[in-house]
Amino acid sequence: MFQRTQLTHYIFIAFFVALPTMGVANTIKDIRLWQSPQNTQIVIEVTQKPQYKYFYLSNPVRLVIDFYHTTLKTDINKINIQGTVIHRIRTGNSKPNVRRIVLDLRKEAQYKVYHLSPNKHYRHRIFINLASHGRTASPIFEKLERHTVIVIDPGHGGEDPGAPHHGIKEKNVAMSIARYLAQFLARHDEYKVLLTRDGDYNVSLHQRRNFARSHQADLLISVHADAYATKTKNSPSGLAVYILDADKTSSAEASFLAERENKSDLIAGVVLDNKDDILAEILTSLSMSATLETSNAIGKMVLQELSQVGKLHKRGVGYGNFTILRSPDVPAILVESGFLTNPTEARKLKQKVYRKNIAQSIYHGVHKYFKQVARQEVYRRKKS
Numbered sequence: 001m002f003q004r005t006q007l008t009h010y011i012f013i014a015f016f017v018a019l020p021t022m023g024v025a026n027t028i029k030d031i032r033l034w035q036s037p038q039n040t041q042i043v044i045e046v047t048q049k050p051q052y053k054y055f056y057l058s059n060p061v062r063l064v065i066d067f068y069h070t071t072l073k074t075d076i077n078k079i080n081i082q083g084t085v086i087h088r089i090r091t092g093n094s095k096p097n098v099r100r101i102v103l104d105l106r107k108e109a110q111y112k113v114y115h116l117s118p119n120k121h122y123r124h125r126i127f128i129n130l131a132s133h134g135r136t137a138s139p140i141f142e143k144l145e146r147h148t149v150i151v152i153d154p155g156h157g158g159e160d161p162g163a164p165h166h167g168i169k170e171k172n173v174a175m176s177i178a179r180y181l182a183q184f185l186a187r188h189d190e191y192k193v194l195l196t197r198d199g200d201y202n203v204s205l206h207q208r209r210n211f212a213r214s215h216q217a218d219l220l221i222s223v224h225a226d227a228y229a230t231k232t233k234n235s236p237s238g239l240a241v242y243i244l245d246a247d248k249t250s251s252a253e254a255s256f257l258a259e260r261e262n263k264s265d266l267i268a269g270v271v272l273d274n275k276d277d278i279l280a281e282i283l284t285s286l287s288m289s290a291t292l293e294t295s296n297a298i299g300k301m302v303l304q305e306l307s308q309v310g311k312l313h314k315r316g317v318g319y320g321n322f323t324i325l326r327s328p329d330v331p332a333i334l335v336e337s338g339f340l341t342n343p344t345e346a347r348k349l350k351q352k353v354y355r356k357n358i359a360q361s362i363y364h365g366v367h368k369y370f371k372q373v374a375r376q377e378v379y380r381r382k383k384s
Protein backbone atom coordinates (compact mmCIF):
# COMPACT_ATOMS: atom_id res chain seq x y z
CA MET A 1 0.00 0.00 0.00
CA PHE A 2 2.85 2.37 0.71
CA GLN A 3 5.33 1.66 -2.04
CA ARG A 4 8.38 3.81 -2.01
CA THR A 5 8.13 4.70 -5.70
CA GLN A 6 4.61 5.93 -5.29
CA LEU A 7 5.54 8.01 -2.31
CA THR A 8 8.44 9.82 -3.93
CA HIS A 9 6.29 10.44 -6.95
CA TYR A 10 3.47 12.10 -5.12
CA ILE A 11 5.17 13.85 -2.25
CA PHE A 12 5.11 17.55 -2.69
CA ILE A 13 5.72 18.58 0.85
CA ALA A 14 7.73 16.64 3.35
CA PHE A 15 9.13 17.95 6.59
CA PHE A 16 11.47 16.21 8.92
CA VAL A 17 10.56 17.80 12.17
CA ALA A 18 12.90 15.69 14.19
CA LEU A 19 15.40 13.15 13.04
CA PRO A 20 14.62 9.66 14.18
CA THR A 21 16.99 8.24 16.73
CA MET A 22 17.08 4.69 17.91
CA GLY A 23 15.62 3.27 21.05
CA VAL A 24 13.06 5.90 22.03
CA ALA A 25 9.79 4.30 22.94
CA ASN A 26 6.75 6.45 22.45
CA THR A 27 3.05 5.68 22.70
CA ILE A 28 0.05 7.23 21.02
CA LYS A 29 -2.39 7.45 23.92
CA ASP A 30 -5.29 9.24 22.34
CA ILE A 31 -6.54 10.72 19.10
CA ARG A 32 -9.20 13.43 19.37
CA LEU A 33 -11.13 15.21 16.69
CA TRP A 34 -12.92 18.56 16.78
CA GLN A 35 -15.07 19.87 13.97
CA SER A 36 -15.82 23.53 13.39
CA PRO A 37 -17.76 24.88 10.40
CA GLN A 38 -14.52 25.45 8.45
CA ASN A 39 -11.90 23.27 10.08
CA THR A 40 -11.27 19.73 11.17
CA GLN A 41 -8.80 19.59 14.04
CA ILE A 42 -7.12 16.34 14.97
CA VAL A 43 -5.01 15.99 18.07
CA ILE A 44 -2.69 13.04 18.53
CA GLU A 45 -1.51 12.76 22.12
CA VAL A 46 1.72 10.91 22.83
CA THR A 47 3.66 10.04 25.96
CA GLN A 48 7.06 11.40 24.82
CA LYS A 49 8.25 14.22 22.60
CA PRO A 50 7.41 12.76 19.20
CA GLN A 51 9.79 12.10 16.34
CA TYR A 52 7.65 12.36 13.28
CA LYS A 53 7.30 13.52 9.72
CA TYR A 54 4.30 14.20 7.57
CA PHE A 55 3.40 14.62 3.95
CA TYR A 56 0.40 15.32 1.82
CA LEU A 57 -0.41 13.14 -1.18
CA SER A 58 -2.85 13.29 -4.07
CA ASN A 59 -4.82 10.60 -5.92
CA PRO A 60 -6.40 9.94 -3.53
CA VAL A 61 -5.94 12.99 -1.34
CA ARG A 62 -4.48 12.08 2.04
CA LEU A 63 -2.29 13.33 4.82
CA VAL A 64 0.26 10.87 6.16
CA ILE A 65 1.96 11.19 9.54
CA ASP A 66 4.80 8.85 10.45
CA PHE A 67 5.73 8.41 14.08
CA TYR A 68 9.08 6.83 14.88
CA HIS A 69 9.50 4.20 17.57
CA THR A 70 5.89 4.57 18.54
CA THR A 71 3.17 2.15 19.49
CA LEU A 72 -0.52 2.87 19.13
CA LYS A 73 -2.60 2.38 22.27
CA THR A 74 -5.91 3.86 21.27
CA ASP A 75 -8.78 2.65 19.14
CA ILE A 76 -8.88 4.66 15.94
CA ASN A 77 -12.35 3.32 15.13
CA LYS A 78 -13.84 5.27 18.02
CA ILE A 79 -13.05 8.57 16.30
CA ASN A 80 -16.19 10.10 14.87
CA ILE A 81 -15.31 11.43 11.42
CA GLN A 82 -18.87 12.05 10.30
CA GLY A 83 -19.36 15.46 8.72
CA THR A 84 -15.61 16.11 8.52
CA VAL A 85 -13.25 16.36 5.55
CA ILE A 86 -11.81 12.97 6.56
CA HIS A 87 -13.42 9.93 5.05
CA ARG A 88 -11.24 7.31 6.68
CA ILE A 89 -8.42 6.98 9.19
CA ARG A 90 -5.97 4.15 8.63
CA THR A 91 -2.93 3.00 10.50
CA GLY A 92 -0.13 0.57 9.86
CA ASN A 93 3.56 -0.14 10.19
CA SER A 94 5.06 1.12 6.94
CA LYS A 95 8.55 0.23 8.19
CA PRO A 96 9.59 -1.75 11.29
CA ASN A 97 10.13 1.42 13.32
CA VAL A 98 7.41 3.55 11.89
CA ARG A 99 3.82 3.82 13.01
CA ARG A 100 1.96 5.43 10.15
CA ILE A 101 -1.36 7.23 10.44
CA VAL A 102 -3.16 8.07 7.22
CA LEU A 103 -6.02 10.51 6.99
CA ASP A 104 -7.89 9.84 3.75
CA LEU A 105 -9.64 13.04 2.73
CA ARG A 106 -12.86 13.61 0.82
CA LYS A 107 -11.31 16.56 -0.99
CA GLU A 108 -8.30 18.84 -1.08
CA ALA A 109 -7.65 20.65 2.17
CA GLN A 110 -5.16 23.16 3.47
CA TYR A 111 -3.27 21.58 6.30
CA LYS A 112 -1.08 22.57 9.22
CA VAL A 113 0.76 20.07 11.39
CA TYR A 114 2.71 21.04 14.47
CA HIS A 115 3.94 19.85 17.82
CA LEU A 116 2.56 21.16 21.10
CA SER A 117 4.49 20.86 24.36
CA PRO A 118 2.83 19.36 27.42
CA ASN A 119 0.77 21.54 29.73
CA LYS A 120 -1.35 21.07 32.82
CA HIS A 121 -4.06 19.25 30.87
CA TYR A 122 -2.19 17.25 28.25
CA ARG A 123 1.00 15.46 27.30
CA HIS A 124 2.91 16.07 24.06
CA ARG A 125 0.54 16.52 21.14
CA ILE A 126 0.65 16.67 17.39
CA PHE A 127 -1.98 19.10 16.22
CA ILE A 128 -3.39 18.84 12.72
CA ASN A 129 -5.65 21.47 11.26
CA LEU A 130 -7.44 20.72 7.99
CA ALA A 131 -9.24 23.61 6.36
CA SER A 132 -11.58 22.85 3.52
CA HIS A 133 -13.95 25.19 1.80
CA GLY A 134 -17.56 24.90 0.86
CA ARG A 135 -18.81 23.57 4.17
CA THR A 136 -22.14 24.59 5.56
CA ALA A 137 -22.14 27.59 7.86
CA SER A 138 -22.77 27.09 11.55
CA PRO A 139 -26.35 27.49 12.67
CA ILE A 140 -26.69 30.92 14.17
CA PHE A 141 -29.56 32.95 15.41
CA GLU A 142 -30.07 35.58 12.81
CA LYS A 143 -33.04 37.46 11.58
CA LEU A 144 -32.78 40.26 9.11
CA GLU A 145 -33.45 43.90 9.82
CA ARG A 146 -32.41 43.81 13.39
CA HIS A 147 -30.74 46.89 14.65
CA THR A 148 -28.65 45.80 17.60
CA VAL A 149 -25.98 43.20 16.93
CA ILE A 150 -25.06 41.06 19.92
CA VAL A 151 -22.24 38.54 19.68
CA ILE A 152 -22.22 35.81 22.29
CA ASP A 153 -18.91 34.08 22.87
CA PRO A 154 -18.98 30.70 24.65
CA GLY A 155 -15.48 30.45 26.11
CA HIS A 156 -13.01 27.66 25.24
CA GLY A 157 -14.17 24.60 23.26
CA GLY A 158 -12.75 21.58 21.50
CA GLU A 159 -9.23 20.77 22.66
CA ASP A 160 -9.42 23.50 25.28
CA PRO A 161 -11.81 22.36 28.04
CA GLY A 162 -11.34 25.48 30.16
CA ALA A 163 -11.55 24.72 33.83
CA PRO A 164 -12.62 21.08 34.39
CA HIS A 165 -13.76 20.33 37.93
CA HIS A 166 -16.29 18.22 39.78
CA GLY A 167 -17.32 16.35 36.65
CA ILE A 168 -18.12 19.37 34.51
CA LYS A 169 -16.11 21.25 31.96
CA GLU A 170 -16.13 25.01 31.61
CA LYS A 171 -16.47 24.80 27.81
CA ASN A 172 -19.80 22.93 28.16
CA VAL A 173 -21.16 25.23 30.85
CA ALA A 174 -20.26 28.24 28.69
CA MET A 175 -21.88 26.73 25.58
CA SER A 176 -25.07 25.88 27.44
CA ILE A 177 -25.48 29.35 28.99
CA ALA A 178 -24.62 31.01 25.67
CA ARG A 179 -27.32 29.04 23.83
CA TYR A 180 -29.96 29.93 26.41
CA LEU A 181 -28.89 33.56 26.26
CA ALA A 182 -29.14 33.53 22.45
CA GLN A 183 -32.66 32.13 22.71
CA PHE A 184 -33.76 34.83 25.16
CA LEU A 185 -32.35 37.64 23.04
CA ALA A 186 -33.63 36.22 19.76
CA ARG A 187 -37.20 36.66 21.00
CA HIS A 188 -36.84 40.35 20.27
CA ASP A 189 -36.81 41.49 16.68
CA GLU A 190 -34.48 44.36 17.42
CA TYR A 191 -31.58 42.03 18.17
CA LYS A 192 -29.41 40.20 15.73
CA VAL A 193 -27.68 37.47 17.73
CA LEU A 194 -24.51 35.71 16.60
CA LEU A 195 -22.39 33.05 18.29
CA THR A 196 -18.59 32.86 17.94
CA ARG A 197 -18.84 29.08 18.19
CA ASP A 198 -21.82 26.78 18.10
CA GLY A 199 -20.41 23.38 18.90
CA ASP A 200 -17.51 21.69 20.60
CA TYR A 201 -14.53 23.09 18.72
CA ASN A 202 -12.10 25.88 19.36
CA VAL A 203 -11.91 29.29 17.80
CA SER A 204 -8.90 31.49 18.57
CA LEU A 205 -9.38 34.53 20.76
CA HIS A 206 -8.35 36.78 17.87
CA GLN A 207 -10.90 35.19 15.56
CA ARG A 208 -13.65 35.58 18.15
CA ARG A 209 -12.83 39.21 18.70
CA ASN A 210 -12.48 39.94 14.98
CA PHE A 211 -15.79 38.20 14.36
CA ALA A 212 -17.51 40.73 16.64
CA ARG A 213 -15.68 43.63 15.02
CA SER A 214 -16.44 42.53 11.48
CA HIS A 215 -20.14 42.27 12.32
CA GLN A 216 -19.94 45.71 13.91
CA ALA A 217 -21.34 44.28 17.09
CA ASP A 218 -22.99 46.59 19.60
CA LEU A 219 -21.96 44.20 22.33
CA LEU A 220 -19.82 41.11 22.84
CA ILE A 221 -20.65 38.85 25.77
CA SER A 222 -18.02 36.25 26.61
CA VAL A 223 -19.31 33.47 28.86
CA HIS A 224 -17.00 31.55 31.20
CA ALA A 225 -16.88 29.75 34.52
CA ASP A 226 -14.09 30.36 36.98
CA ALA A 227 -11.77 27.99 38.82
CA TYR A 228 -9.48 28.51 41.72
CA ALA A 229 -7.51 25.62 43.07
CA THR A 230 -7.59 25.67 46.82
CA LYS A 231 -7.91 22.97 49.45
CA THR A 232 -9.59 25.10 52.08
CA LYS A 233 -13.25 24.59 52.83
CA ASN A 234 -14.16 28.18 51.99
CA SER A 235 -13.11 28.01 48.36
CA PRO A 236 -13.98 31.12 46.32
CA SER A 237 -17.42 31.29 44.79
CA GLY A 238 -19.82 33.70 43.15
CA LEU A 239 -20.75 35.23 39.84
CA ALA A 240 -18.68 38.03 38.34
CA VAL A 241 -18.65 40.43 35.41
CA TYR A 242 -15.43 41.82 33.96
CA ILE A 243 -14.69 44.54 31.47
CA LEU A 244 -11.40 45.48 29.87
CA ASP A 245 -8.89 47.18 32.06
CA ALA A 246 -7.25 49.65 29.69
CA ASP A 247 -4.97 51.15 32.35
CA LYS A 248 -3.64 47.81 33.58
CA THR A 249 -4.65 48.50 37.16
CA SER A 250 -6.50 45.22 37.71
CA SER A 251 -6.34 43.45 41.02
CA ALA A 252 -3.94 40.55 41.42
CA GLU A 253 -6.87 38.16 41.28
CA ALA A 254 -8.23 39.67 38.06
CA SER A 255 -4.78 39.59 36.44
CA PHE A 256 -4.40 35.95 37.37
CA LEU A 257 -7.82 35.18 35.91
CA ALA A 258 -7.16 37.14 32.71
CA GLU A 259 -3.85 35.35 32.29
CA ARG A 260 -5.56 31.99 32.66
CA GLU A 261 -8.33 32.85 30.20
CA ASN A 262 -5.79 34.27 27.73
CA LYS A 263 -3.99 30.90 27.66
CA SER A 264 -6.91 29.38 25.79
CA ASP A 265 -5.16 29.56 22.41
CA LEU A 266 -2.10 27.84 23.80
CA ILE A 267 -4.10 24.95 25.23
CA ALA A 268 -6.26 24.59 22.15
CA GLY A 269 -3.16 24.55 19.95
CA VAL A 270 -3.79 27.69 17.96
CA VAL A 271 -0.66 29.00 16.30
CA LEU A 272 -0.06 32.52 17.47
CA ASP A 273 1.44 33.84 14.28
CA ASN A 274 -0.53 37.07 14.26
CA LYS A 275 0.72 39.81 16.49
CA ASP A 276 -1.77 41.58 18.67
CA ASP A 277 -1.81 44.81 16.74
CA ILE A 278 -5.19 45.73 18.19
CA LEU A 279 -3.54 46.56 21.49
CA ALA A 280 -1.75 49.54 19.96
CA GLU A 281 -5.00 50.58 18.33
CA ILE A 282 -6.76 50.47 21.71
CA LEU A 283 -4.25 52.75 23.35
CA THR A 284 -4.56 55.38 20.62
CA SER A 285 -8.23 55.01 19.82
CA LEU A 286 -10.46 57.95 20.60
CA SER A 287 -13.51 55.72 20.73
CA MET A 288 -12.01 53.58 23.48
CA SER A 289 -13.27 55.58 26.44
CA ALA A 290 -16.81 55.63 25.03
CA THR A 291 -16.59 51.88 24.40
CA LEU A 292 -15.44 51.26 27.96
CA GLU A 293 -18.17 53.47 29.35
CA THR A 294 -20.77 51.39 27.51
CA SER A 295 -19.14 48.14 28.65
CA ASN A 296 -19.20 49.39 32.22
CA ALA A 297 -22.85 50.48 32.09
CA ILE A 298 -23.94 47.12 30.64
CA GLY A 299 -21.68 45.25 33.07
CA LYS A 300 -23.32 46.96 36.04
CA MET A 301 -26.82 46.15 34.85
CA VAL A 302 -25.94 42.51 34.17
CA LEU A 303 -24.28 42.20 37.57
CA GLN A 304 -27.34 43.60 39.28
CA GLU A 305 -29.52 40.99 37.57
CA LEU A 306 -27.07 38.21 38.38
CA SER A 307 -27.33 39.06 42.07
CA GLN A 308 -30.91 37.74 41.83
CA VAL A 309 -29.74 34.23 40.82
CA GLY A 310 -26.80 33.70 43.09
CA LYS A 311 -24.10 35.13 45.25
CA LEU A 312 -21.78 37.67 43.62
CA HIS A 313 -18.03 37.10 43.79
CA LYS A 314 -17.59 40.78 44.57
CA ARG A 315 -19.81 43.79 44.57
CA GLY A 316 -18.70 45.76 41.55
CA VAL A 317 -17.69 45.12 37.95
CA GLY A 318 -14.14 43.75 37.75
CA TYR A 319 -11.37 44.95 35.45
CA GLY A 320 -8.95 42.67 33.68
CA ASN A 321 -6.72 42.57 30.65
CA PHE A 322 -8.63 39.85 28.80
CA THR A 323 -7.65 39.34 25.14
CA ILE A 324 -11.26 38.69 24.14
CA LEU A 325 -12.32 42.10 25.47
CA ARG A 326 -9.67 44.09 23.62
CA SER A 327 -11.63 45.91 20.94
CA PRO A 328 -11.52 49.67 20.57
CA ASP A 329 -14.96 49.76 18.98
CA VAL A 330 -16.96 46.86 20.45
CA PRO A 331 -18.30 47.17 24.00
CA ALA A 332 -17.58 43.86 25.69
CA ILE A 333 -18.22 42.08 28.96
CA LEU A 334 -16.97 38.77 30.30
CA VAL A 335 -19.26 36.84 32.61
CA GLU A 336 -17.77 34.30 35.02
CA SER A 337 -20.76 32.18 35.94
CA GLY A 338 -19.37 30.83 39.18
CA PHE A 339 -16.46 28.69 40.36
CA LEU A 340 -16.28 25.09 39.19
CA THR A 341 -13.75 24.51 41.96
CA ASN A 342 -16.43 25.27 44.52
CA PRO A 343 -18.42 22.05 45.10
CA THR A 344 -21.70 23.83 45.85
CA GLU A 345 -21.48 26.07 42.83
CA ALA A 346 -20.32 23.21 40.59
CA ARG A 347 -23.38 21.22 41.68
CA LYS A 348 -25.63 24.14 40.76
CA LEU A 349 -23.92 24.66 37.41
CA LYS A 350 -24.65 21.04 36.53
CA GLN A 351 -28.35 21.88 36.57
CA LYS A 352 -29.93 23.11 33.35
CA VAL A 353 -32.37 25.32 35.20
CA TYR A 354 -29.56 27.17 36.99
CA ARG A 355 -27.67 27.75 33.74
CA LYS A 356 -30.88 28.98 32.19
CA ASN A 357 -31.42 31.37 35.11
CA ILE A 358 -27.94 32.79 34.65
CA ALA A 359 -28.63 33.28 30.93
CA GLN A 360 -31.91 34.96 31.71
CA SER A 361 -30.25 37.39 34.11
CA ILE A 362 -27.60 38.33 31.57
CA TYR A 363 -30.40 38.82 29.06
CA HIS A 364 -32.42 41.02 31.45
CA GLY A 365 -29.39 43.24 32.13
CA VAL A 366 -28.52 43.59 28.45
CA HIS A 367 -32.10 44.20 27.41
CA LYS A 368 -32.57 46.84 30.11
CA TYR A 369 -29.56 48.70 28.83
CA PHE A 370 -30.59 48.70 25.17
CA LYS A 371 -34.17 49.64 26.05
CA GLN A 372 -32.81 52.64 27.93
CA VAL A 373 -30.61 53.62 24.99
CA ALA A 374 -33.58 53.33 22.63
CA ARG A 375 -35.70 55.53 24.92
CA GLN A 376 -32.99 58.17 25.08
CA GLU A 377 -32.74 58.06 21.29
CA VAL A 378 -36.49 58.66 20.91
CA TYR A 379 -36.36 61.49 23.43
CA ARG A 380 -33.41 63.09 21.62
CA ARG A 381 -35.21 62.90 18.26
CA LYS A 382 -38.37 64.45 19.68
CA LYS A 383 -36.42 67.35 21.10
CA SER A 384 -34.54 68.15 17.91
Ligand SMILES: [Zn+2]
Nearest residue numbers: 155162224225
Ligand atom coordinates in the same frame (compact mmCIF):
# COMPACT_ATOMS: atom_id res chain seq x y z
ZN1 LIG B 1 -12.72 30.55 30.81
